[in-house]
Amino acid sequence: MSGIHPFRVLRAKPLWIANGVITGVLALLFTVFYVGANVDPVDHMKNLPVGLVNADKGAAVGGKQVNLGAQISESITKSTVSGDKIDWKVMDEKQLTEELGKGKLYGALVVPADFTFSTVALTGAATAGTPARPTLTVLTNQSAGSVGSGLARTATTQAAESASLQVGRELTAQGGSGQAKLPAAARLLLADPAAVTVKDGHPLDSHSGLGLTAFYYALVLVVCGMLSANVISGQVDHALGYTHNDMGPLRLHRPLIRATRVQTLAISGTLMAGLSLLMGTLVMAGAVGLMGMDASHLPLLWLYSVCAIAVTGIGALTLLAVFGTPGMLVVTLVFIGMAVPTANATTPLQALPGFYRFLAEFEPLRQITGGIRAILYYDAQADAGLTRGWVMMAAGLVAAALFGFGVLGWYDRKGLHRIPAETKLETTAAPA
Incomplete structure (x- = not known):
């Protein structure tokens, strides 16, 4: 033991500076994205159809x-x-x-x-x-x-x-x-x-939230994918023995199973795809079955929900794998910070400043919301936003796979392993 009291770390300037910069930038960005997009929609409005x-x-x-x-x-x-x-x-x-x-x-x-x-x-x-x-x-x-x-x-x-x-x-x-x-x-x-x-x-039906159920339903799908990615990433690392897992007062640790970064992402992505079936089912059951949300085309709604969670989750897993610890901040900004103001749900795109309209072209929440809106409000018509939703989700999945496996493959080839090979840690097979 060093004999230094733990609270002495509060005297360390780098601890305050690093965390201050990160939290300050995060607070500023969220303010700019949320308030900036909605501060004057009438003045920014252009070509509202x-x-x-x-x-x-x-x-x-x-x-x-x-x-x-x-x-x-x-x-x-x-x-x-x-x-x-x-x-x-x-x-x-x-x-x-x-x-x-x-x-x-x-x-x-x-x-x-x-x-x-x-x-x-x-x-x-x-x-x-x-x-x-x-x-x-x-x-x-x-x-x-x-x-x-x-x-x-x-x-x-x-x-x-x-x-x-x-x-x-x-x-x-x-x-x-x-x-x-x-x-x-x-x-x-x-x-x-x-x-x-x-x-x-x-x-619209009275249980359509005055036209906002599509947005909130889509937001739930994105949040489920984003948060479950964080959970799955941590649990896969624990299962491979790279990290501890704290359960209340208990700290659990498993023997190390060496895996490349590409292999780890593939394992996490497979787990995400499988669990999306469960999450998509429960989201629809909760919204339609428990809360009485008005909805039709239920099989299509279920399939779209599962795919939206899977694509969002795999995209988030990619960012977490590529950027490491800062990845969660990147995920939060991409899927929540920049996404909610540009979702074309509360404030129309035509009433947003130009920068936000640019973000809306590829932000996932906007694409997912358009598809859900088409299913819930417009009889699942393809040109009411459903086709764009499917196409953009497919494009997002391909982009995530190319970016994730491409960058992580480069990490592996450069020998940038999560635990250097010369580190002497016990390596055993996973228990059955």
Whole structure:
């Protein structure tokens, strides 16, 4: 024994400096990723996709065919009020239903078939009573993300109200002295003729978390893969005799079985793949069976869940094997720190700064969330995010294998073994 009291290590400056740098950088990075991505989504918003449907059939006015819906649509698409924040997608009602049902749109504005007829009727409402107002319908889409749907609703409502005032100014200018004969209520309506109503464009079941169950379910899959990788890495090292295993007051140790770094990663990856079957099953059973989450396509959901956990876990195991002890910090940043703000679940990608949109192209949580959302909300349609999810998971698995086995193979060839060969440690076969 050295005779030095253990608490003397607190006097060592390198201990404070090393841990201070690591924890400080971690705190700063998490702040930048989380707060920076969400501090001002309205200012960062660019090209948020919103549908615009003109179903107006027009009406004959003074022997001339008029279509106020077409005028409104043209005015909105050419308006510079919203700058490049909204990307108006002009389409018909069938296309709108399809796009909302795939999560391609965050909302929509619909001009009804009788808009011109109802609006023009206000100018001839000389009889008593209050004329009926034409209606512009704003559709939301919570399944595409609550924040994005809210941003689209605000922008679309403002566009609808502005269009109504513009139509009112035109009708007032055209009406001339004839408007004096209209009832007071009709004149007020004529100045702002359209009522704006808000409806849900793609309703979800009440057990869908207002469109967030897909994100939280995907987050559970990623966390399961990430944390189980840490557990499996430690347990494999213990089984091979490279590390001790503390169980409460007991310290367990097994005889050393020499294994190359490549062999160790292969063992860990195999264990992860096998246990992913168990974890994926329990995650789905807990979410759907115990908690009552609304879900369909259960066999597909189970398969996707298992694969997501396996790919995440193998990716995390690779980082742990390549970087060693700092690997857990790298894993945390890749799978949680940079992933959650760029998952396209709470804040849409179109409302993130450019750097975060770049991260979202390859961050695993975004890809997994897109696939889960397609399964849960969009009838497992391939182009609603499911195909991208499968492709990106496959690409991630290949990248992890090439990176992990490539780097670890280089370590082995350079003789950078975890325990140098000249170290005299007892080597025995594993007990049966």
